[in-house]
Amino acid sequence: MSSSTDSISGLTVDIRAFAQERDWEQFHDPKSLLLALVGEVGELAELFQWVPAGDAVAAFSSAERQQRAGEEISDVLIYLLRLADVLGVDVGAAASAKLADSRERFVAHDVRGTAPEKR
Amino acid sequence: MSSSTDSISGLTVDIRAFAQERDWEQFHDPKSLLLALVGEVGELAELFQWVPAGDAVAAFSSAERQQRAGEEISDVLIYLLRLADVLGVDVGAAASAKLADSRERFVAHDVRGTAPEKR
Amino acid sequence: MSSSTDSISGLTVDIRAFAQERDWEQFHDPKSLLLALVGEVGELAELFQWVPAGDAVAAFSSAERQQRAGEEISDVLIYLLRLADVLGVDVGAAASAKLADSRERFVAHDVRGTAPEKR
Amino acid sequence: MSSSTDSISGLTVDIRAFAQERDWEQFHDPKSLLLALVGEVGELAELFQWVPAGDAVAAFSSAERQQRAGEEISDVLIYLLRLADVLGVDVGAAASAKLADSRERFVAHDVRGTAPEKR
Numbered sequence: 001m002s003s004s005t006d007s008i009s010g011l012t013v014d015i016r017a018f019a020q021e022r023d024w025e026q027f028h029d030p031k032s033l034l035l036a037l038v039g040e041v042g043e044l045a046e047l048f049q050w051v052p053a054g055d056a057v058a059a060f061s062s063a064e065r066q067q068r069a070g071e072e073i074s075d076v077l078i079y080l081l082r083l084a085d086v087l088g089v090d091v092g093a094a095a096s097a098k099l100a101d102s103r104e105r106f107v108a109h110d111v112r113g114t115a116p117e118k119r
Numbered sequence: 120m121s122s123s124t125d126s127i128s129g130l131t132v133d134i135r136a137f138a139q140e141r142d143w144e145q146f147h148d149p150k151s152l153l154l155a156l157v158g159e160v161g162e163l164a165e166l167f168q169w170v171p172a173g174d175a176v177a178a179f180s181s182a183e184r185q186q187r188a189g190e191e192i193s194d195v196l197i198y199l200l201r202l203a204d205v206l207g208v209d210v211g212a213a214a215s216a217k218l219a220d221s222r223e224r225f226v227a228h229d230v231r232g233t234a235p236e237k238r
Numbered sequence: 239m240s241s242s243t244d245s246i247s248g249l250t251v252d253i254r255a256f257a258q259e260r261d262w263e264q265f266h267d268p269k270s271l272l273l274a275l276v277g278e279v280g281e282l283a284e285l286f287q288w289v290p291a292g293d294a295v296a297a298f299s300s301a302e303r304q305q306r307a308g309e310e311i312s313d314v315l316i317y318l319l320r321l322a323d324v325l326g327v328d329v330g331a332a333a334s335a336k337l338a339d340s341r342e343r344f345v346a347h348d349v350r351g352t353a354p355e356k357r
Numbered sequence: 358m359s360s361s362t363d364s365i366s367g368l369t370v371d372i373r374a375f376a377q378e379r380d381w382e383q384f385h386d387p388k389s390l391l392l393a394l395v396g397e398v399g400e401l402a403e404l405f406q407w408v409p410a411g412d413a414v415a416a417f418s419s420a421e422r423q424q425r426a427g428e429e430i431s432d433v434l435i436y437l438l439r440l441a442d443v444l445g446v447d448v449g450a451a452a453s454a455k456l457a458d459s460r461e462r463f464v465a466h467d468v469r470g471t472a473p474e475k476r
Contacts, residue, residue, distance in 0.1 A: 161280010
């Protein structure tokens with residue numbers, strides 16, 4: 001087990017060990033992991049679906065609701081890191097690079113207060 | 120910017136700063152972030168949809184394809200960490216707790232080689 | 239081609255013919271179709287992600303935006319009907335049965351005005 | 358209730374009546390319906406996630422498993438038609454138009470046996 005709960009690579013190693021100890025690596029091809037991820041995203045979506053958009057943060061501010069959200073977010077993260085691991089992707093480095101790239105594509109003073117549009 | 124690309128909390132802080140610098144926090148209510156996450160999961164799914172399941176790891180082993188997968192995985196991670204941040208969830212701690220819970224629910228010698236079934 | 243655009247089975251037959259004419263049935267195993275469906279759900283989500291929840295209907299009331307939404311909804315529908323076809327599911331009958339079942343589970347005068355909760 | 362289970366517009370009207378009878382229209386803004394759709398896509402994905410891709414059709418050929426798949430497909434369809442209804446989209450016409458458009462974009466003898474690539 002990793003020494004820190006804040007390390008992406010440490011969490012990745014823990015998840016890999018969890019799969020290995022159960023001989024579940026055989027099920028962890030990318031398409032299966034993606035569908036498992038979609039299942040967890042669905043559970044996360046269900047938590048929020050009928051909450052009015054403006055009330056969502058407040059509605060999840062109690063310790064019990066925050067924990068529920070944290071569990072579902074964790075399930076998504078676990079499959080996402082497992083997928084990255086299976087593909088040999090260093091997701092911490094990749095996410096930092098993506099963020100740096102976004103800083104260049106969306107220059108702060110050009111886009112201030114305007115959501116990027118998808119058409 | 121955080122000093123390490125491997126830190127969940129560091130990455131979370133970087134993502135928050137990215138949103139703040141663009142005055143995009145106003146768009147980042149949980150339901151909107153969830154839909155943005157779903158959009159990125161969709162792009163990740165599109166990469167793999169027609170690849171035969173057994174070939175998927177090999178098909179993404181080239182540097183170029185691995186980088187593409189890493190970009191899409193990063194986009195999912197970025198919105199997931201942003202959502203956790205908005206909800207005040209410590210996702211590193213939550214994921215470690217979830218994994219510990221799964222170790223108890225799925226005792227290794229009981230479930231070895233058998234995928235947990237959903238009905 | 240079917241004579242009516244309003245027939246679920248007619249649309250299903252048209253989609254099947256489209257796949258057959260291109261020899262694409264080989265790619266249409268359930269897991270691949272599901273990932274393709276997820277890709278289209280992602281594109282639909284991207285259309286709405288940054289629109290304030292209360293403005294979404296009005297924001298899509300122009301002919302051009304309504305058509306864009308219609309295209310993405312159609313893409314989801316097409317993969318959903320293709321998946322049902324591959325599995326031999328009569329989705330019209332199944333959806334009617336599901337709706338009848340929901341009428342019994344959620345008796346109108348018991349649940350009026352209260353969203354069903356997911357925990 | 359509609360006279361036919363095969364009619365997209367008939368099913369749409371039935372779903373609308375179901376929502377109206379429960380005073381649930383207030384919850385059915387597009388973003389909420391999309392998250393509910395995502396929840397149902399997640400449940401559908403969970404059914405297939407650990408089934409080997411090549412075995413998926415056979416694994417769902419029993420009456421019981423086919424019915425389970427049909428239920429989850431129906432749930433996705435119901436939210437999709439509800440979303441189209443709220444947006445004023447004639448989804449039968451839109452899907453037929455999309456299919457006609459795809460016939461032109463992917464000319465059968467050009468693309469025979471080759472899956473369209475996403476990059």
